[in-house]
Amino acid sequence: MSTTTEERLDRTFGALADPTRRAILGRLAEGEASVMELAKPFAMSLPGISKHLKVLERAGLIARGRDRQWRPARLEAGPLKDVAEWTERYRQFWEESYERLDEYLDELQGRGKEQGDGSKR
Amino acid sequence: MSTTTEERLDRTFGALADPTRRAILGRLAEGEASVMELAKPFAMSLPGISKHLKVLERAGLIARGRDRQWRPARLEAGPLKDVAEWTERYRQFWEESYERLDEYLDELQGRGKEQGDGSKR
């Protein structure tokens, strides 16, 4: 039951795989907000928003407070750090493609005449 | 039809929200591999792996080649760059908590006497 890193990433990525939930996080980056406030930009019922908040809460991306009849939500970015760290491992691969693109552009510009090119790898 | 950034992020985060698929990407970071090779570590049928590969391909995270009867997959990290950039916006929020922790530790250690501190925010 001890929620492994893998399970945490599952929930975090799962929570982020929805535009409404990402937009809610975007709003919360500006400060905490009530459910009504969070719902305003969306053509969605309140229970719908409530459900999204529960998903975000389960992923640890938000925490809920209490202010009289309001239950404000606030951003908890811890899981996003895990996402950033997971992603970081692949940085070389997307930077690499720019390197290859640069090479290719060099080739086009100047000495463009190596061979017919059978396979990329 | 023009696949917006939002839709691309949906598919990317969605694809990453599964441990099998993340493990496949991890394997592909070491170089391209056939479906059999990719399937080996998992207790899952070949069609299962095939489906996961299709999800990854739709998200643009892998590309498929052809080498005789094999259809090797290779990593395409472009979408991960988008993830890194999306996440970056929230960096201040997870670093912020460490700052507060640092402050707290400073307070405990040495000059613990700024003010009474009524509310955490």
Add this chain to the structure above:
DNA sequence: GCGGTACTTTACCTTTCAGTTATTTAACAG
């Protein structure tokens, strides 16, 4: 062509997900 290897596709099943409306709980204002 035939048999084997490496997949992909199809058809199906079960579980989860995103959304709804209707009902219930909680906190306040008179």
Add this chain to the structure above:
DNA sequence: CTGTTAAATAACTGAAAGGTAAAGTACCGC
């Protein structure tokens, strides 16, 4: 206590996800 506002919960629906077994496709070696 009554009514109103804020939100959560329940019950339901349709669609998508994740898995399987079985059939189909593509390529190779002989």
